[in-house]
Amino acid sequence: MIIEAQRYGLHPDDLDYIMQMLEKGRVGIIPTDSVYAFCCLPNKKNAVETICRLKKIDPKDAMFSIVCKDLSEASAFFGQWDTPVFRILNRNLPGPVTFIMNTGSQVPSYLKNRRKTLGLRIPDHLVVTALMEKMSIPLMVGSVENPEDPELYFNDTDDIVRGYEKQVSFIVLDEGSRQEASTVVDMTSGGPEIIRQSRHIVEL
Numbered sequence: 613m614i615i616e617a618q619r620y621g622l623h624p625d626d627l628d629y630i631m632q633m634l635e636k637g638r639v640g641i642i643p644t645d646s647v648y649a650f651c652c653l654p655n656k657k658n659a660v661e662t663i664c665r666l667k668k669i670d671p672k673d674a675m676f677s678i679v680c681k682d683l684s685e686a687s688a689f690f691g692q693w694d695t696p697v698f699r700i701l702n703r704n705l706p707g708p709v710t711f712i713m714n715t716g717s718q719v720p721s722y723l724k725n726r727r728k729t730l731g732l733r734i735p736d737h738l739v740v741t742a743l744m745e746k747m748s749i750p751l752m753v754g755s756v757e758n759p760e761d762p763e764l765y766f767n768d769t770d771d772i773v774r775g776y777e778k779q780v781s782f783i784v785l786d787e788g789s790r791q792e793a794s795t796v797v798d799m800t801s802g803g804p805e806i807i808r809q810s811r812h813i814v815e816l
Contacts, residue, residue: 614773617643617786621742630782631746638781639663641756641772642743644679644735646708646794646810647765648772649753650780654678657722663754666779671722677710677731679751681744686732689750690716693799700797700804703815706736708794712807723752729800739784755793765791 615626637656652659680686691714710731769785796808
């Protein structure tokens with residue numbers, strides 16, 4: 613199903629449909645404040661495996677992110693962070709930043725890569741905000757790369773529809789979104805380390 617984003621986020625009927633699909637363990641594609649992303653519920657193992665197949669990656673090599681409403685919700689998925697780390701997260705989220713963090717003990721093994729890390733995201737996008745307000749748990753996401761060049765992302769929504777309409781349960785299109793990868797900050801080895809810089813400057 614192709615869904616058009618509204619200026620306020622999502623139409624209530626579309627939001628209900630997406631929630632039903634996610635609860636059934638289905639996979640969809642949504643816009644974020646960086647790039648389009650595959651999404652599913654993190655407690656649906658089959659859906660996580662489906663995203664791995666779509667991205668053609670081994671789950672143990674995956675770098676997925678958990679989208680949370682706020683840092684309080686995120687704390688259940690990650691190892692305990694100290695005050696300096698919290699302040700960095702709080703200064704930069706919500707926004708187009710992915711913080712790579714060590715996973716907490718409650719995270720299912722199938723979500724952990726070989727490094728036992730996950731990305732933390734709180735995107736500043738109305739579609740994501742609408743979803744998170746409706747959800748009782750976080751959302752798992754993985755970026756939709758161009759299969760012809762994994763370093764590139766789809767700038768034409770028609771390409772996304774052609775490539776994935778028959779492989780996912782829904783695609784939310786936001787024609788006004790700008791496709792650029794998030795800034796990535798590794799927080800797993802002491803101090804923050806920027807490993808990918810986008811247009812968004814992180815305050816460390």
